[in-house]
Amino acid sequence: MADIYRLFIGLIAVLCAASLVSGILTWRSSKPTSSTLLNLNARIRAWWVMVAAISLAFVFGRSGVIILFTLISFAALREYVTLTHTRRSDHWVLIGMFLIVIPLQYYLVWTNWYGLYSIFIPVYCFLAMPALAALWGDTSRFLERISEQQWGLMLSVYCVSHVPALVTLEIPGNEGRGLLLIAFLIATVQGSDVLQYIFGKLFGRNRISPNVSPSKTWEGLIGGIGSASLLGASLFWLTPFSPLEAGVLAGIACIMGFLGGLVASAIKRDRGVKDWGHMIEGHGGMLDRTDSLIFAAPVFFHIVRYAWT
Amino acid sequence: MQSLAGACLAGLARAITGVIPIWLGTRPSQNQRIYFANHASHGDFILLASCLEPEERARTRAVAGADYWRSNRIRRVMAEDLLRTVLVERNWVERTQDPLEIMLKALDDGQSLIFFPEGTRNMSEDPLLRFRSGLYNLAVARPGVELVPCWIENMSRVLPKGMLLPVPLLCRVIFGAPIAVEPDEDRTLFLHRARQALLDLKPTNGAWR
Incomplete structure (x- = not known):
């Protein structure tokens, strides 16, 4: 270690x-x-x-990381649901999302039951939620209410849970080093956010999508992702990858991270808010800090799982 | 016991709602105050109290309906012993005590009050119901007490009427500038102005409903 x-x-x-x-x-x-x-x-x-x-x-190792990300999911989902349209009749569905879905998803990750935690939310929760809402009998804005909450679970719980799930991957020759893989992903994706911010502040001229986010520029994106890929390559010793593989994986994770940030900005713009919340001083809410990780984690997880195990 | 219960409830409210006070028109102060707020959930006064400084919270009591909170033993113990609410009877035909007297007595004891001028939980689609005259009567009887409008955001979604478990959602309490009765202002005019002062605090974007 x-x-x-x-x-x-x-x-x-x-x-x-x-x-x-x-x-x-x-x-x-x-x-x-x-x-x-x-x-x-x-x-x-x-x-x-x-x-x-x-x-x-x-x-605290594997359990520590799982508890940390359970709390991150809780904070993220709370910020997300706050910005959605909820009605009194959604109350039990919402309670279930916080009190049942979050703990169960992370318990499944903890027990390494890949076959279930990869479908628990997108199959079983997605069927149960509209069923419960229909049983309650309130059809007003039904489709909108259900899909908003489903997507909230997808972003804040399902995708986030793929970060601690990295620790459960059994990669030959990498036994007992799962935590380092998590450290690699967080360091490159968050590093890319910081580097995009720095390159954007220093050289930013041409906006990528002025309607969505005024602060995202091509200069920031190219400089940030290029340098974050180099950062990833230089951190190859944390992973079972060669320097080249580490750089490519970091690049893919950072591009996903950029898309995550863009989508989060679009949601905030639609809802007329600047930040998701006020939990992390200077950054905004939990989702402002984790939006890139949310998009990067499942893709990174699947590439590593299919190519290295 | 009561201060411990108060501190625990405030901590719980913060853990569930991550509530932050927004002091828009005023600052926390030593002045005796009546905090008047919109009302749609039993969690409202706990949330508002959790935004006050510990000293102010210790001397602040919420005004609640006796007909509801005395209707069974559990509610009675909660309201009278744990939450220290000022219970007033809303039904003016059967009531034995004048609500104004009870509230004025609390004010004369040096306490601040949390007051819901709509008189009941708002279950309508309108953001705010018509104000009852209680707020005006209090303001005229004790002109030295500051009337602070407080907009409570999202609590009705956290704990809607008839629900026992709260959904964790972010809440804010927005404190506006204190208002007072003008020299020749009549009841209707003042209540209209007070209601508008509270409505003006409501954030305009659709997201924080």
Whole structure:
């Protein structure tokens, strides 16, 4: 497990450097401090907390990671459902989503029952939810209500649960190193978010989709994903992959992550909000931070599962 | 016991709803206040109380309907012993005590009140029902007490009428600027203005319904 210490020492070094740079920028900037800089400081502070939470989960191994992602799903689903149209008659379906579906999905991941956790939500929950709603008898906006909640489960629970599921993959020669695969995915996808932000701030000119997100530019995307792929390649020692394979997988994960962020922005734009919530200072809500991971996790999981096990 | 119950409920409300207070028109203060809010759920006053500072929360009591909360033993113990609500009888034909007197007594004891001027939980599609005259009577009788409008967002979705288990959804409580009765303002005019002051706090985007 020496590799995991190397990774976390590296992370702490990066965070120290970030804190130092933003501290110097804040100190040298004209007063009052600009909102961009205040936001940057808040974001870096929040990164310290997030790295601490992930480290704590890693200390407890597989169960720690599963508990952490159960809580992340809870927070994400809460933010998502808040923005949907719910009626009084949806109450039991909603309670079931939080109290039954989330714990059961993660229990299935914990027991490594791939055959069931990969279909539990998209088959059984998707059939049970409209059935329950129909039994209740309220047909008003039926299709919209049901599909909104179904997609919420898909994003906030099903996709997110594929991150801890990486630990259950039995890759020959990689026994006992499942946590490192999770660390690799989180580091590259979140690293890509940060790098896209930095490249966008420095070189951003041409917006990709001004209607959806004014802050996403081609320069940020290409620079961010290119550098994040290099980051992934340089982290190959965490994984069973060769440097080239690690770089390609990181690139795919980061492109998925970009699409996840774009979709999340579209939902927020549709609902007239800037952030999903206010849980993580400087970043917004849990979904603002995990939107990229949500799209990247299942794709990364399946590629690794089919090509390496 | 009561302060412990209050702290536990406030903690629970925060864990379930992640509630944050938004002090739009005023700040937390030592002044004696009547917080008047929209009402659609039993969770409303717990949520509002959880947004207050511990000292203010300790001296703030919610005004609730005696006909509902005294109707059985469990409710009575909850309302009177655990939640320390000020119970008033809403049915003016059968009532034995004047609700105004009970509320004024609480105010004279130095307590702040949480007050729902609609008089009942709003089950309609309208955001806010017509205000009853209670708020005006309190304002005229105790002009020194600040009247703070508080818009409670989403609580009716967390715990709708008749449900026991709450759904975790994000909530906010928006505190507006205090209002007072103008010198020559009559009841109807004041109640209309108070209702509008509360409605103005309601966020306009459709998402946070």
